[in-house]
Amino acid sequence: MTINVDAAEMRRINLATVLGVIRGKRTTSRIDISQITGLNKATVSYLVDELIQEQLVQEIGYGSSSGGRKPVLLKFNANAAYAIGIDIQITHMTTVVSNTRGEVLYRQTKPLALDGRTSLYQERLVDLILVEVAAAMKATPPSPHGLAGIGVALPGIVNFSAGTVYYLPNASVSDWNLQAALGQHFEVPVFIDNDANCGAWCEFQHRNxxxxxxxxxxxxxxxxxxxxxxxxxxxxxxxxxxxxxxxxxxxxxxxxxxxxxxxxxxxxxxxxxxxxxxxxxxxxxxxxxxxxxxxxxxxxxxxxxxxxxxxxxxxxxxxxxxxxxxxxxxxxxxxxxxxxxxxxxxxxxxxxxxxxxxxxxxxxxxxxxxxANANAVAIGAAEIVIDQTLFSYPKQGSFDS
Ligand SMILES: [Zn+2]
The missing domain is CATH 3.30.420.40 (ATPase, nucleotide binding domain)
Known part of the structure; x- marks a missing residue:
């Protein structure tokens, strides 16, 4: 039994690795992937076929060859899924819908007139987020993998893995599980993170x-x-x-x-x-x-x-x-x-x-x-969602291939 579980796990890791390589390049081919990952050609072919079936990868014609058969070019399907990212600041909030490459197809900025000292602060913030998410969901086109999730960035001290907010400036909040408070309203996963972390992730994703x-x-x-x-x-x-x-x-x-x-x-x-x-x-x-x-x-x-x-x-x-x-x-x-x-x-x-x-x-x-990109925080919040859902496996280099 253990062997089966390990094989399944290995397949998941390999799938994510192959997908990561394809995502990281404008175009690539099965032979390139085999060389980059060290996986043999048959395994790569099998995994790529599965990713094509899942509509995460597309074949887009033939590349050049220095002799022999021309390789089929592969491209990551950036519109395979979408994510919603929300940047909450003290004075305003920005909501985006992005595809898996962080390309924005919807953006909305609203003033945020919340008095953080009132006990209603948490409830009202949740309500405002729900309104913005509902509008963003309407703007999200259909896609093979649908809405991957919702990412919320906050200008305070946040425990990403626990989903709790330790501290928000100008608000009386401590150990507030915002992830759970929002999660009960949605069927897709919700992640919360610190705004600077989201900005960093966006800027990192969009660099070579x-x-x-x-x-x-x-x-x-x-x-x-x-x-x-x-x-x-x-x-x-x-x-x-x-x-x-x-x-x-x-x-x-x-x-x-x-x-x-x-x-x-x-x-x-x-x-x-x-x-x-x-x-x-x-x-x-x-x-x-x-x-x-x-x-x-x-x-x-x-x-x-x-x-x-x-x-x-x-x-x-x-x-x-x-x-x-x-x-x-x-x-x-x-x-x-x-x-x-x-x-x-x-x-x-x-x-x-x-x-x-x-x-x-x-x-x-x-x-x-x-x-940085003026919307880096909101885009990064969406990209963290994509990373935690579609790519939530060990990255290349974190295992022995
Ligand atoms: Zn200080």
Whole structure:
């Protein structure tokens, strides 16, 4: 009996491995897959036929040959399934429907006017998510594997495997099992994760395979990071990894909401931007418009408001200090910056790069730095769903082939 179970398990692993290879390439062939995975040609053929039957893989004609039969080209069916991703922020929420390649076919952003101090907060947040999911489901086209699931990203401390929220800024929440609260409403799986993790996963998925280590910084009301190490999200033992917003950058610095002093977040977030404006003699912009406060400050800075430009420069400098610490600790190939403050890239990026020249050591100085996709968090939440459902087997390299 044990042998049968192992054989079935091995087949599942091999199927996922072959699918992973096909997904990772624009086109490939059975012979290529055999060479990449080390699986023999007959096994690959058998597995590919099964994936074609499941409509996960398509044959799209013939490739070139340097002699002998031309290989049949294989392509991953990006529309084999869809997933819904939701990015919950303090002021707004964004919902996307994406295919298995993270290509977005529906996107909706709504303001989120929730008072986190009321006891109704959890109920109301669940209700709002249900409304957005219902609309997204209507926009999801039919597909061979249907809706794979729903991913929800939150700007707080989340235990992905337990499905619980430990902490949300501006909300009285602790040990809240949001996965269970949402799960009872749907027949498809629900996953919840930290927003920076989702952003990191999206940015990692959309880069070439040379990038295996990536840090995504989400800079907005708070500062968080998602860390990809060797092609996997690094979550830490309790799911708390990536809370770089609370690393100390000034030992005797400002008091942070976490109770510590001198946390990075106190120097590189939206509230620090407002403080820098005050300190350089500027006035806080009014809140008459529909724009977020960062968008208003950005607009004024683009129109030569010197106090606002100086504030962005100071913010960029402090973002740079923290990023240098992260680079020196993790040595990734790529750093991406997302969140509301990343919209001020023209003001903050040159400052970050300048600081890295001083504070990052050796080759870390030349680490590739870029601004993330504006919807990276929502797309990443959907892509985590795809990964946890369609590709939930050990990846290539994690077993002996
Ligand atoms: Zn802190």
């Amino acid at each position: 395979s040379r990038v295996q280590n990536l840090v995504h910084i989400n800079a907005g009301v708070g500062v968080g990071a998602g860390v990809i190490v060797n092609g996997q999200l690094y979550r830490g033992k309790d799911g708390l990894a990536g809370e770089f917003g609370h690393m100390t950058i000034a030992a005797l610095g400002r008091e942070c909401s976490c109770g510590n002093y001198g946390c990075w977040e106190e120097y590189a977030s939206e509230r620090s931007l407002l403080r820098y404006i005050r300190e350089s003699g500027g006035e806080k912009p009014g809140t008459a418009s529909e724009w977020s406060i960062v968008e208003q400050i950005l607009y004024e800075a683009q129109h030569d408001n010197r106090a606002y430009i100086r504030a962005f420069h100071t913010l960029g400098e402090y973002l740079g200090v923290g990023i240098a610490n992260i680079l020196n600790g993790l040595n990734p190939e790529q750093v991406t910056i997302g969140g509301m403050l990343s919209r001020a890239a023209t003001f903050i990026l040159p400052e970050i790069e300048r600081v890295l020249q001083h504070r990052a050591i050796l080759l870390n100085k030349s680490t590739s730095l870029s601004i």
